[in-house]
Amino acid sequence: MLARHFAAVDLGATSGRVILATIAEGKISMEEIHRFADPIIQMQGHFYWDFPAIYKSVVEGLAIIASRGVKIESIGIDTWGVDFALFGKDGALLRLPYCYRDPHTTNAPEEFFKRMPRKELYEKTGIQIMNFNSVFQLDTLRRNSCSALEAAEKILFVPDALAYLLTGEQVTEYTIASTAQMIDPRTKMWDEDILAMLDLSADKFGRMVMPGEKIGVLTAEVQRLTGLDAVPVVAVASHDTGSAVAAVPAEDENYAYLSSGTWSLMGIESAEPIISERSFELNFTNEGGIEGTIRVLKNICGMWLLERCRAEWPEMGYAELIAAAESEQPFRSLINPDATCFANPESMTKAIVDYCNATKQPAPENVGQFVRCIFESLALRYRQVVEMLRELSPVAIERLYVIGGGARNQMLNQSSANAIGIPVETGSSESTAVGNVMMQAKWAGVVQTITEMRQMIRESLADGKRYEPQDSDVWSAAYEKYLSIYKEL
Numbered sequence: 001m002l003a004r005h006f007a008a009v010d011l012g013a014t015s016g017r018v019i020l021a022t023i024a025e026g027k028i029s030m031e032e033i034h035r036f037a038d039p040i041i042q043m044q045g046h047f048y049w050d051f052p053a054i055y056k057s058v059v060e061g062l063a064i065i066a067s068r069g070v071k072i073e074s075i076g077i078d079t080w081g082v083d084f085a086l087f088g089k090d091g092a093l094l095r096l097p098y099c100y101r102d103p104h105t106t107n108a109p110e111e112f113f114k115r116m117p118r119k120e121l122y123e124k125t126g127i128q129i130m131n132f133n134s135v136f137q138l139d140t141l142r143r144n145s146c147s148a149l150e151a152a153e154k155i156l157f158v159p160d161a162l163a164y165l166l167t168g169e170q171v172t173e174y175t176i177a178s179t180a181q182m183i184d185p186r187t188k189m190w191d192e193d194i195l196a197m198l199d200l201s202a203d204k205f206g207r208m209v210m211p212g213e214k215i216g217v218l219t220a221e222v223q224r225l226t227g228l229d230a231v232p233v234v235a236v237a238s239h240d241t242g243s244a245v246a247a248v249p250a251e252d253e254n255y256a257y258l259s260s261g262t263w264s265l266m267g268i269e270s271a272e273p274i275i276s277e278r279s280f281e282l283n284f285t286n287e288g289g290i291e292g293t294i295r296v297l298k299n300i301c302g303m304w305l306l307e308r309c310r311a312e313w314p315e316m317g318y319a320e321l322i323a324a325a326e327s328e329q330p331f332r333s334l335i336n337p338d339a340t341c342f343a344n345p346e347s348m349t350k351a352i353v354d355y356c357n358a359t360k361q362p363a364p365e366n367v368g369q370f371v372r373c374i375f376e377s378l379a380l381r382y383r384q385v386v387e388m389l390r391e392l393s394p395v396a397i398e399r400l401y402v403i404g405g406g407a408r409n410q411m412l413n414q415s416s417a418n419a420i421g422i423p424v425e426t427g428s429s430e431s432t433a434v435g436n437v438m439m440q441a442k443w444a445g446v447v448q449t450i451t452e453m454r455q456m457i458r459e460s461l462a463d464g465k466r467y468e469p470q471d472s473d474v475w476s477a478a479y480e481k482y483l484s485i486y487k488e489l
Helices: 051-067 108-113 118-125 134-143 147-151 158-167 174-180 192-197 220-226 240-246 277-282 304-310 318-326 348-358 367-392 410-420 431-443 450-460 472-488
Strands: 004-011 015-024 027-037 040-043 046-049 075-078 084-087 154-157 171-173 207-209 214-217 232-234 256-260 263-270 285-288 294-301 400-403 424-426
Touching: 004 051, 004 158, 004 240, 004 431, 015 051, 015 431, 027 051, 027 431, 027 450, 051 158, 051 220, 075 158, 075 240, 075 431, 084 147, 084 158, 108 118, 108 134, 118 192, 118 277, 134 147, 134 174, 154 158, 154 171, 154 174, 158 171, 158 174, 158 214, 158 220, 158 232, 171 174, 174 207, 174 285, 232 431, 240 256, 240 263, 240 285, 240 294, 240 431, 256 367, 263 367, 277 367, 294 367, 304 348, 304 367, 318 367, 318 410, 348 367, 367 410, 367 472, 400 410, 410 424, 410 472, 431 450
Parallel strands: 004 075, 075 232, 171 207, 256 400, 400 424
Antiparallel strands: 004 015, 015 027, 040 046, 084 154, 214 232, 256 263, 263 294, 285 294
């Protein structure tokens, strides 16, 4: 089999990469070509994405690939969900996109529910209620008479906006649109009632495309800037979690997945949306996946907690932090990782201390205690969400696949196996980029089905590990403690 080359643009909530992937002899290999920050600008009381800087970094990464003389077959883009850019009639960006962590949507759901009840919105979309969902962002802009929204000809989600700048084609990729809480998961199209509530219509968005469809080719300008030819840009699962889940190396359906990064996304793949009274009570979401699947999942605040703490410990490397945590007393302090106080505090360590004081626990006093508190609390939260999933899932959950950057975190993965009581198996730490590339490979005819995709991923996976549960009685007691402090706040 001749080598085939693809480029993946993989943007996370803190950094982005341009990756060169090669498929040869039935295996996939990845090389990070260019890594860059995804800058957030604080200006006039708001948090914005520096979108021109992100675009410039993507172009630089593609130019590096061109400079190597590698002929790539296509480019795919995946990013975080919900955020969007506004473009005018002349095609120009009207203003920097808001970051989902901006406080302008505080209490936004409650304002929307005055016109459409919470339960009705959930029944229409199957999306968990989170204040930064696109529907609430757009409603906030509408209520605030945002001049950019009023002038907008097109609303494009972040990966679609980048694809537009690269190709000149305005599209809406289904998986990213599904995060907006404006799509009917049964029809996979816009819900007209919700659009009407926002004074919008479907033509304000680009034409709907599914993963595996060609969007367009690089414009003459981008060809000149990068040195590439008229390379196709292909719609992948452009929501990064959708691409990550596409890369789960599963052989059957009896599993849950955990996409572990800044956010932890835990769920199952389902052939149909799961929208019920119980899923509403548990606030589970139904997001679009590849090949018409639905990702039934819950968002959990993940390594964001540690990333924000690390900003206060700039002199310490990751290995040093893990070593410090392993030497500390277990279960000394526990937190609810999804408490609102951890969303975007000025000091994460202070927020953790305040939470422990409020729940009458000893607060962490050193770096190791903070890290251990975070890891053990996340593992126990994972158990809580798995138990919720078991109420909803039509299949048994016999193991947990961890994909993404967290697949390398041995302490957290062992803690997760201990807490949940089932084996934890790790997939690729580059799962988002792998899923991105494999959908391009499917478009190019290298593979034909999800089964073939996942078989190639399994055969290419060199660093997969399996963690067996240990110390079940100790972790069950810790879970009872966790539930007691979880209920208090």
